[in-house]
Amino acid sequence: MNARIAESFYDVARVRADFPILSTSVRGKRLAFLDTAASAQRPLAVIEAVDCYERTSHANVHRGVYQLSQKATDAFEGARERVRRFLNASSLKEVVFTRGTTESINLVAQSWGQRLGPGDEILITWMEHHANIVPWQMLCQRTGATLKVAPIDRRGELDLATFKALLSNRTKLVAFTQVSNALGTVLPIKDMIAAARAAGALVLIDGAQAVAHQRVDVQALDCDFYAFSSHKLYGPTGIGVLWARESVLREMPPWQGGGDMILTVSFSGTTYNDLPYRFEAGTPNISGAVGLAAAIDYLDALGIERAHAHEQRLLKRATAALKAIDGLQIIGEANEKSGVISFVLDGVHPHDLGTILDDEGVAVRTGHHCAMPVMDFFDVPATARASFGCYSDDADIDQLVRALGRAREVFG
Ligand SMILES: Cc1ncc(COP(=O)(O)O)c(C=O)c1O
Incomplete structure (x- = not known):
């Protein structure tokens, strides 16, 4: 869809009305919520879906023959099917529920x-979230494999060569983020996947910052693993997804043992359940899955492309407004960016800045954004970060600029 056409139909006031928290105030001021990259707010549709599940359908899943347990199982497995369609995965066996991106990786x-x-190597980039660095460091310590890191440049773009x-x-x-949470950079993942494939490597994509802002088709991407969290997608916390190619998942040993991931257990040996249950030990986050499915429905009805076009317009406007502020430096000026602006203000520590902005009702994230290597690279201890979602509006930007x-x- 043409971005300009898509955006011209976008009624942000109506979208905002779907999110009850946006009409609350902070210290007597209008809430300008600009921390969607950390966790998105939930629309009423998600809150009500979870509430309805809790009131009418809760029991443990996959276990009871009684009606309520079957209802809960249907809701949970229905959510898996909703995720499968959302990602265009070819099979339900490829959709594993986890606690989120971190657990998926x-x-x-x-x-x-x-x-x-x-002798084996894992390749990541310099702009990964700690969730896509530390698990690989721990793995390398355990196995003797080597972690390689592809550098970035001063604009915050990957050095693709x-x-x-x-x-x-x-x-x-090869494991990399689709969008940098600290810089907003959109990575050239098509080229990266093609190069990794040509080298015979498997590909894991950290989609935490991407799924809510661009359509993801795991078959078209031709990756092997795709990880994301529900709470960045307007859904509940404590639930996320690991999508994995069935042929790859089938060859992987279970990682946690317990209920639901087994077929038979005896003291002479245990046999494991089929995919994807083999990777879902214990009682899952059932209401979380229901909320995630509702969030996907909401975003689909809204139109992810239209929301994205709206966020891109805000990004442009906010970038220009922030650049005009004396002593403000934007960290991360890649050609292609998502709705994330990291910045520092001369002579003001980001944490002090965050406190003053909070006084003005503006919620931004300050700190290292779980991307300390990025902070080291730009030689800053921390940044302030404003990030946009489908409900962000011009008034949020105006309020941010006034507070700055x-x-x-x-x-x-
Ligand atoms: C790029 C990226 N990867 C991974 C994560 C970790 O997500 P979660 O804390 O939901 O597991 C985040 C969260 O900020 C992120 O932005």
Whole structure:
């Protein structure tokens, strides 16, 4: 869809009315919620779906023959089917529910990663979230494999040539984010996947910052693993997804043992359940899955492309407005960006800045954004980060700019 046409139909006031929290106030001020990259707010449709499940359908899943348990199982498995369609996965067996992106990546590191040994390499990029760094460091410590890191440049873009040069037949897995949470950079994942495939490596994509802003088709992407969290997608916390290619998942050993992931258990040995249950030990987050399905329905009805076009317009406007502020430096100026702006203000520590903005009702994230290597690269201890979602509007930007003016006054 043409971005301009898509955006012209976008009624942000109506969208905002779907999110009850946006009409609350903070310290007597209008709430300008600009921390969607950390966790998105929930629309009424999600809140009500979870509420309805809790009131009418809750029981444990996959276990009871009684009607309520079957109802809960239908809701849970219905949510899996909703995720399958959302990602255009070819089979339900490929959709594993986890606690979120972090757990999805740890699952791959602990299960698939067992096959690695000395001489094997994993390639990541310099702009990964800690969730896509630390599990691989731990895996390398356990197995003797080596972690390689593709560099970035001062604009916050990946050095694609060096990324490709770091690939070899030793590379067993390439794991990268689709969108940087700290910089907003949209990575050239098509080229990266093609290069990784040519080197014979598997590909894991951290989709945490992407799924709510662009349509994802795991078959078209031709990756092997795709991880995301529901709470970045307007759904509940504590639930997320690991999508994995069935042929890859089938060869992976279970990573956590317990109920639901087994077929038979005896003291002489245990046999494991079929996919995807083999990777879902214990009672799952059933209401979370119901909420995630409702969030996907909501975003689909809204139109992910239309929301994206709206966010891109806000990004442009906010970037121009922030650049006009004396002493403000934007960290991360990639050509293609998602609705994320990291910045520092001369002479003001980001944490102090965050406190002043909060006084003005503006919620932004301050800190290292779980991307300390990015902070090191830009030689800053932390940044302030404003990020947009489908409900963000021009008034949020105006309020942010006014609050930054106030911070300038306070700190001189
Ligand atoms: C790019 C990226 N990857 C991974 C994560 C971790 O997500 P979660 O904490 O939901 O597991 C985040 C969260 O901010 C993120 O932005």
